[in-house]
Amino acid sequence: MEAKPVEPDSKLEAVLKYLKETRGFDFTGYKRTSLARRVRRRMSHVGIDDFADYLDLLQVNPEEFDALFNTILINVTDFFRDTEAWEHIRAEVIPLLLAERGPDDPVRVWSAGCAGGQEAYTLAMVLADVLGPERFRQRVKIYATDVDDEALTQARQASYSAGEVHNLPEEQLQRYFEQQGNRYVFRKDLRRSVIFGRNDLVQDAPISRIDLLVCRNTLMYFNAETQGKILNRFHFALSPRGMLFLGKAEMLLSHTRIFDPVDLKRRTFRRTPGGLTGMGSFISQPRVPDRAGEVGGLAELREHAFSASPVAQVVITGEDIVALINQQAEVVFGLSHRDIGRPLRDLEISYRPVELRAYVEQSKVERRAIRIKDVEWTRSPGDVIWFEIHVNPLVHADNGLLGVTIVFHDITAARKLLEELEHTNRRLESAYEELQSTNEELETTNEELQSTVEELETTNEELQSTNEELETMNEELQSTNDELQAINDTLRERSAELDQVNDFMEAILTSVRFGVIVVDPDLRVLVWNRGTEDLWGLRRDEAVGVHLLNLDIGLPVGELRSAVRAALAGADTQDVLMLDAINRRGRNTTVRVVVAPMRGQDGTSQGAILVMEPSEQPE
Template sequence: MTNDLAAAPDEGFEQILGYLKEARGFDFTGYKRTTLMRRVGRRMTQVGIDSYPDYLDYLQVNTDEFALLFNTILINVTAFYRDADAWDYVQSEVVPMLLAERGPDDLIRIWSAGCSSGEEAYSLAIVFAEALGVEQFRQRVKIYATDVDEDALVQARHATYSAQAIEGLPAEYVERYFEQQGEEYVFHKDLRRSVIFGRNDLVQDAPISRIDLLVCRNTLMYFNAETQASVLRKLHFALVPRGVLFMGKAEMLLSHARMFDPVDLRHRIFRKVPAALPAGTPFAHTTTLDRQRSVAAADELQALAFTASPVAQIVVNSDDVLALANQRAQRLFGLTDRDVGRLLRDLEISYRPVELRGYIQQAREDRRAVRVKDVEWQRGPGEIVALELHVSPLMATDDQPLGVSIVFHDVTTSHRLMADLATANRERENAYEELQSTTEELETTNEELQSTVEELETTNEELQSTNEELETTNEELQSTNDELQTINNTLRDRTSELDDVNEFLESILTSLRSGVVVVDQEMRVVAWNAGAEDLWGLRRDEAEGEHLLNLDIGLPVGELRPIVRPALAEADYTKDITLDAVNRKGRAVTVRISCGALRNRRGESTGAILVMEVANGEAARPDTSGTSPGRR
């Protein structure tokens, strides 16, 4: 691999992402580019390709390569009770709080987003089974576990784990919730029925709604800022009022404080803050920039429109400006975020698949919904889509019109089914045997549909949008923690060394019988040893920090200025003087004072050192009586 692949994303790399989205149905554009390029580059190295165009050709020719690339990008890392202290907090504080806020018969809905191979979902089952008891758990708790990796979901549904995988669980939990089969352990089937696995893309799919506890750990850190904001809005929508969000220890939500209140930041537990809707925001701006600002402020309009829109939907404000377009509408009609804020008449959707402006005007004037049936649209070569439109006026609390919601129901399947049934009815009189064969085929189809009941329970919650794929992982967190631990250990060792040096220097000053005083460039005392305390009766804590010439001792400190000032300026300066003074006992003494510069490693003067000795034979000795002499 060349170093070019580590640079910013180029056109070749974006073409690979576009191919994965269009041909394979997986959208990686919301992922951080540096992470994506590193992982795609790793796969290119494995197959011996060093350029993005060549690897795109390789993907198009080798159909099996997509699964291998998918597994390289989405590395599933999970474990039972991962980050045990956080799970202990959930079990001891969060779960009792949730149960106390609900009635004894209320259902509890839990969503494990990014469940990987199922360890997190089954950890949640154990936590709630411990709190409620097995029987109450089966009656009241429903756990939805979603992921984008089909192989991981298959493993999760089997609920079979090795002894190494469950070693982090307490022994009593293993005995209570698992059955040993040979060398593997299987989660109990009666509890397994309360855990429903299905596929869900947090970026593009609609969230599961009415969730009491949402577990989405170490997922947002791999998305760019725009995608993180979009996913957080979906998580906020999924939760019931004051619902709980449990995130990974690498995620903080600091920039989204208005959406969630922290319960415990250390364990990343948050509660939903209900959205506050303004009482009618007008759309009366004329420029594109002002229209976009008006659209961004219309939380009430957004809530009304998207609450009523389970399928493709757009919203036009009172100025005929496109205010909102959900993801299904964007994909169906080729709209982008840049089209929001533009006049409807400038967009193709205003007249295709049907002329909208007349129906919009009718809905506004009549102040009631307009239903447009049997709209056929030639979407592409050989592809005819049948639509039914619901054009509904959106009214503010003061009965003033805010805009119009247009919902596009895709009824292509229904039309085809009705046509097929009409044909079957016409042929039934002359083809009874063919009808019997069709009946048998329908029975076979019904048996196959029974096997997907669990997946349908998940997808029934996602009617507001279509399903695609998502996955994220926590690949680099452990290495970062290891590096931080190494840095902490190094700092701790250096701190210990500094303490030893300080203690050594302190012992030297304490051991000197002469009085030693050290001052800085401002002539403030920075060191005052025991000899100085015994000589002048001034304690160390009283002297240090004070100006040398302001000290109230028996020494004429004013006469020290002529010998101290030169030492502060000249690194090689030394000077001895003799002064008459009065010691701490009130006795007259003659003191010999030696003054020299305090030099740093560069030989520059950073202060001055004064050594004081009694010249008449009465040496200053440290007081050994066990008490401080104090000032006289």
């Protein structure tokens, strides 16, 4: 009994649909088991257990997308990963490709799923080793693609830590990398031949005319249907003799029709030629054999041979009159010798099991055989017959039409066998996919564990470094604490002195019988002394912070605008104005107003001072 397919989680599917619609990342072709595990891992980091709640988080927090993509797209890669396979590429595949091309023909390579660029630069080193750097720069173009923009940014920089180049031989490291501090940067002159770009293998068009396509440990993340779509794109991308290089966890057993294995152990395949030859045209032509002698009774012999044929057959004239019916046609379709001479349109066979007249007419007009495949006929309940019907024109040697023969090939048994075979193949393919999926899951888990170990090692080093920094900072903080204590004591002393100065200034401003106003560069009141309150009847808390020109007092403040602006601009002279005003008691008075700039220690204007003296003091 076949196992029922696992129903997809509708909430997870909603998350995947949202990612596709809003960010263009189509993860719907990924295997649900590993995909759900990685999404749940990210959800656990943010303290969410339900996919619907996580979808809400994505909708309100766009920054969460980057963290999720980094969790899903595990970019585990290395230079010359699986050394034996890369040595096979260097020693066997590259020389074979070059031998099939001219000495000046370009070589186009595609690294699909390049991650941080290690695979693309490995290809560059292998090709440069075989061709030499000069010929490499002239002939080779390496297109490296991925869906992870962050990984592509790192790949374009071509800068790697000592740990990331640890498995490169010293000779290779010196030949192809330049050390810059504690980083190793791939040679700039060779890097120009490596072109990085974003490409989604599921959605985007493939790069064409590729001689060598490298896609290692990427297909294993997709389900079987998506793998098939991607492999068809790869088949289109490759040149007629192009090569495909996969990872050790990936096979093409279910896609042998489009790729031929070159070395299964190293996962190298060659593109098979595209296109299948169609059925040819079959037209009955009279043939006069060379006879050694005359054979008697040929007409009767032909008649019996036609009648005894195990395949149902009907022959009609050029005018669609039934001319011949064999015994099998009589048994299968209920015909008899009485139907000979009748028009084809009068017989049930003309429209059942299929409408024949249009095909007969087409065969006569085009003078070619027509094959009608997979015709289903339910003769009675539970009795289903499948036919493949051939309609062949019968013509003279001079292309004159004699008639048409209609042959009904019973393919019911073959159809049942084919269905059983397809059913068995589906079961075998399902079993293989489950086995492959398990293998890929193990490979994925191994890579995830490797990534986790690297993260733990990095975290341990960071924690150790942080601990040392904290000890140093603790000593510095103790010293700083002592200094802050001394500073606090000084500040308290300065604060007391400042309070004394403020009290002194307040006493001065209070004692002055004239009105004094100080404004800042924005004409907002900073100082409003007691004399000003007595003169205009507006309290200090009502005036401080208000724009000078917005004050509602008996003084026409609008006429002070020019003088105040001049003082704020740094004028060296004081302006004296005589203004008619109304004091707080409602009496008319003339006020002498002196406007002067308020300067800082550096001589720049920091505001303006207005001193107001009425011509007669209010009673």
